[in-house]
Amino acid sequence: MFNKIKNKLQEMKFAQNYTMMLPYIRPYWKRAILAVVITIPVGAMDAVIAWILKPYMDVVMIEKSTSASMFLPFLIILFSLTQSLFSYLSTYLNTWVGTKITMDLKGRLFKKMLRNEASFFDTWNSGDIQFRFNSDVDLACAGLLNNLKMFFTRFFSSISLVCVLFINSWELAIVATVILIIALFPLSLIRKKIDSLVTAQTFSAGDLYTHYNEAHAGNRVIASYNLYKILQTKFQSTLRTLFKLGMKLVQKTALISPVMHFIISFGIAGVIWYGSHLIITDKLTPGGFVSFITALLMLYTPIKSMGKIFTSVQLSFMAMERISALINRKNVIQDKKDAKKLETIAKNIEYRGVSFEYIANKPVLKNINLDIKAGETYAFVGGSGGGKTTLANLLPRFYEIYNGSILVDGNDIKDVTVDSLRDNIAVVFQDNFLFAGTIRDNILLGRVDVSQEEIENAIENACLKDFIASLSDGLDTEIGERGVLVSGGQRQRIAIARAFIKNAPVVILDEATSSLDNKSEKVVQQAINNLMKDRTVLIIAHRLSTVKNADKIVVVNEGEIKEMGTHEELIANPESLYSTLYKTQL
Numbered sequence: 041m042f043n044k045i046k047n048k049l050q051e052m053k054f055a056q057n058y059t060m061m062l063p064y065i066r067p068y069w070k071r072a073i074l075a076v077v078i079t080i081p082v083g084a085m086d087a088v089i090a091w092i093l094k095p096y097m098d099v100v101m102i103e104k105s106t107s108a109s110m111f112l113p114f115l116i117i118l119f120s121l122t123q124s125l126f127s128y129l130s131t132y133l134n135t136w137v138g139t140k141i142t143m144d145l146k147g148r149l150f151k152k153m154l155r156n157e158a159s160f161f162d163t164w165n166s167g168d169i170q171f172r173f174n175s176d177v178d179l180a181c182a183g184l185l186n187n188l189k190m191f192f193t194r195f196f197s198s199i200s201l202v203c204v205l206f207i208n209s210w211e212l213a214i215v216a217t218v219i220l221i222i223a224l225f226p227l228s229l230i231r232k233k234i235d236s237l238v239t240a241q242t243f244s245a246g247d248l249y250t251h252y253n254e255a256h257a258g259n260r261v262i263a264s265y266n267l268y269k270i271l272q273t274k275f276q277s278t279l280r281t282l283f284k285l286g287m288k289l290v291q292k293t294a295l296i297s298p299v300m301h302f303i304i305s306f307g308i309a310g311v312i313w314y315g316s317h318l319i320i321t322d323k324l325t326p327g328g329f330v331s332f333i334t335a336l337l338m339l340y341t342p343i344k345s346m347g348k349i350f351t352s353v354q355l356s357f358m359a360m361e362r363i364s365a366l367i368n369r370k371n372v373i374q375d376k377k378d379a380k381k382l383e384t385i386a387k388n389i390e391y392r393g394v395s396f397e398y399i400a401n402k403p404v405l406k407n408i409n410l411d412i413k414a415g416e417t418y419a420f421v422g423g424s425g426g427g428k429t430t431l432a433n434l435l436p437r438f439y440e441i442y443n444g445s446i447l448v449d450g451n452d453i454k455d456v457t458v459d460s461l462r463d464n465i466a467v468v469f470q471d472n473f474l475f476a477g478t479i480r481d482n483i484l485l486g487r488v489d490v491s492q493e494e495i496e497n498a499i500e501n502a503c504l505k506d507f508i509a510s511l512s513d514g515l516d517t518e519i520g521e522r523g524v525l526v527s528g529g530q531r532q533r534i535a536i537a538r539a540f541i542k543n544a545p546v547v548i549l550d551e552a553t554s555s556l557d558n559k560s561e562k563v564v565q566q567a568i569n570n571l572m573k574d575r576t577v578l579i580i581a582h583r584l585s586t587v588k589n590a591d592k593i594v595v596v597n598e599g600e601i602k603e604m605g606t607h608e609e610l611i612a613n614p615e616s617l618y619s620t621l622y623k624t625q626l
Contacts, residue, residue, distance in 0.1 A: 149363065167251070205339075381460040382456040382460040387413075394407070405599045470551040472531055485541075
């Protein structure tokens with residue numbers, strides 16, 4: 041059923057955006073169709089008042105009949121009551137279906153957003169994401185569905201009113217219809233006028249969201265550097281840009297409704313002039329003329345405001361097109377059709393000729409070859425921007441390799457499912473993100489299959505026991521958005537505890553202690569040492585004192601492996617890069 045409707049709609053260019061919504065309407069199609077069907081009597085009953093005026097004028101006003109004067113007003117009230125009830129029911133059903141579709145669409149977009157690769161978030165700011173993944177949905181669904189209801193109501197109303205016109209006088213009806221068609225012509229100009237402006241508005245609106253996000257997340261930096269005036273100036277600049285774009289949009293579209301109003305006035309004037317002639321020549325009764333004029337005014341009145349409505353529809357169409365582009369966007373990192381599940385990493389991790397670049401023709405890694413045996417600890421050191429963090433980030437496929445390959449136990453990481461690969465890797469970042477909620481929430485991360493003993497062991501090994509014991513609510517202590525209510529060292533230990541719970545065979549430590557003071561570092565380093573036991577470990581290190589016991593230290597500089605060996609082997613050569621770095625830090 042829905043396939044037939046979709047194919048039919050695709051033949052009509054103006055309805056292409058509605059076909060995008062059919063998959064989301066499908067679960068609620070019964071209510072959606074009922075909401076549309078109800079618009080038939082809502083619209084058609086508009087013609088009743090105009091139609092009744094003919095017998096009322098001819099019978100009551102001309103023939104002076106009293107029986108009709110009692111019956112016809114009652115009939116108008118009855119029809120108006122029925123129309124009001126149907127209108128309420130249509131609005132309720134339309135809102136119910138529209139809200140459900142909005143929720144489903146936002147859910148799908150959020151799921152899509154979560155699966156986007158790291159490079160996507162590198163290039164999209166938070167404001168753009170909020171606007172495109174949230175506000176666009178509200179704009180598209182509210183605009184399309186509300187206007188769909190209005191369209192059907194106006195459509196059936198117009199059909200019934202046009203019937204009244206032809207019933208009363210086909211000559212006048214032809215004049216009115218021709219003028220109506222001419223009046224609708226300016227609507228075809230709207231899309232071309234507003235396309236580029238709406239695109240610019242979208243990016244500016246995203247910038248506005250970004251200002252709010254930065255003001256919230258960076259409130260301490262703003263306060264400490266007294267950045268109030270600077271940020272206020274940037275915010276006002278964005279507001280001015282939005283104002284200018286909004287006014288340009290009005291300049292290009294606001295004239296359409298007045299033009300339509302002017303064109304329609306010719307139709308009304310022509311009908312009055314020619315209608316007067318028909319009355320004088322007894323070809324049209326006064327009641328028929330009044331009925332015709334009433335129907336014509338009821339038909340023309342919504343048409344005169346159609347320019348504004350049509351602009352709203354086009355904005356919704358554009359929002360729906362942007363949503364469709366997001367939904368249809370192919371993620372760079374995704375499973376192959378025949379990808380298999382990776383059970384564990386028990387043998388080795390091998391980098392074979394791996395090269396990588398964030399920006400075309402600007403390589404970050406160049407032909408990296410490395411074989412890491414299971415159970416060994418490899419530390420990656422070197423200057424800032426040398427590529428050591430990138431090298432580790434390629435293993436869990438945060439970014440996609442363009443040249444070369446990474447193998448785990450002989451399997452190319454592109455041949456195994458992304459989820460199973462990441463299930464076998466735990467990452468402790470330099471600045472670990474904590475979610476709003478409790479300490480327990482942030483350690484378990486949604487897992488419900490963890491025993492109390494496992495939780496206690498994770499807390500013990502992460503050196504969190506004394507800290508949690510000092511809290512009145514213990515594990516159920518709220519830590520605020522982004523974990524603002526805990527210190528840097530506590531945040532790192534919570535992240536280490538979640539890594540213990542994950543119990544992955546491979547651990548990546550991305551400068552996990554570089555931002556801590558000496559006291560916090562000592563405690564966190566003990567937790568890290570506990571985490572490293574019996575696991576394959578990749579350490580990205582800034583402080584070389586923390587990697588002296590690594591099985592292999594890999595010096596990465598300018599995207600290449602310059603040196604590799606144990607601490608003793610590398611320090612023995614006073615000319616080595618590692619030796620120079622080590623002496624500099626000492």
